[in-house]
Amino acid sequence: MPSASPAASAPTPAVPAAGPDRAAAGAAPRRQAARTGVVLGVEAGSTLVEAVVATVGGEVIGRGRSALANPTALPIPDVVAHLSDAVRQAMGTVTPASVAGVVVGAAGILRYSRGSSAEALAKTWVDAGLTCPVLVVADAVTAFAAGTPRPSGSVLIAGVGSIAARVEGEEVTARIDGNGWLVGDDGSGFWIGRQAVRAVFAALDGRGEPTLLAGAVLSTVTDDVVPQSTGEQIAALRDAVYDGPPIALAALAPLVSAAATAGDRVAQRIVDRAVSLLMATATALTGDNSEEPLVLAGSLLTAPGPIGAEVQRRLAEHHGGTPLIAAPGAVGAAWLAARVMEPGIDAGVHARLAAGAGAGCQE
Secondary structure, X not given: OEOOOOOOOOOOOEOOOOOOOOOOXXXXXXXXXXOOOEEEEEEEOOXXXXXXXXXXXXXXXXXXXXXXXXXOOOOHHXXXXXXXXXXXXXXXXXXXXXXXXXXXXXXXXXXXXXXXXXXXXXXXXXXXXXXXXXXXXXXXXXHHHOOXXXXXXXXXXXXXXXXXXXXEOOEEEEEEEOOOOOOOOOOOHHHHHHHHHHHHHHHHHOOOOOOHHHHHHHHHHOOOOOOOOHHHHHHHHHHHHHHOOHHHHHHXXXXXXXXXXOXXXXXXXXXXXXXXXXXXXXXXXXXXXXXXXXXXXXXXXXXXXXXXXXXXXXXXXXXXXXXXXOOOHHHHHHHHHHHHHXXXXXXXXXXXXXXXXXXXXXX
């Protein structure tokens, strides 16, 4: 991650390259031609941190996971603690000196290079004992790299937030949306969760039609202690919404998919609108060149459910080829770290990384 001026004992500073979603450019990390040492890939996302340690040949030898590490949503000390926890798990018995390169895909990337937060975040790598280059890129870059070994193409991400991005190497060169829950992220998990809450309020106070979402949402936000009267239910839902962080509404998105699958008309309308919004985001960026990879990432698009299935179907028609489904973002980060070390690395390494990390996720 980009750092402020580290002390002499610090690792080579985290270096983001110039680009629309990067911090100010520094010198590119040195490249090592030999297949020696291991690499560390970290995805510091809006829902969790995942870390993967792998050989440059693609063998996954360590994994770690911790809570979210988005510096725009959490105090910096919490971000540092979560990053450190995931890295410590992934490193296991690996000697820090054997790590030859690190790539971090970061939500809230500018916080890794600006102000006092940059120095605190850079200290994460010093405390981990790492002395190698650390390259921080936008999480859209690692999401794209998690779906394909190709160096350029497009990615549509829909999880807590949503964005479509054009990726060239380690840079985002164009983007659609990704403007955050307050003014953007159309069709995202947050957007869907907010629509679900609005639909439940309308059903309870008589403005809207009955919906399965009422029982599902109320049970979720009250921990299954649902009040008896309608007035108390409205008050309980309102309190739950405003007592937590706004972005927490994204956790309600799976309830909408489940209700739509069960035939609920209100939920189906939310799903249909989310699909339309995500398609608008994707098609504003991508063309119909089937030779160029289009990667889908984020829980709404990669997990089973009506939204991912319909977006995949429509994009296949629009793009002229089947979209690629991304592996975990840490896989993309590890692939990029290996590619930085060895630019001519073969695509088989990417496949081994994805297979190894996927097996770990199923354990």
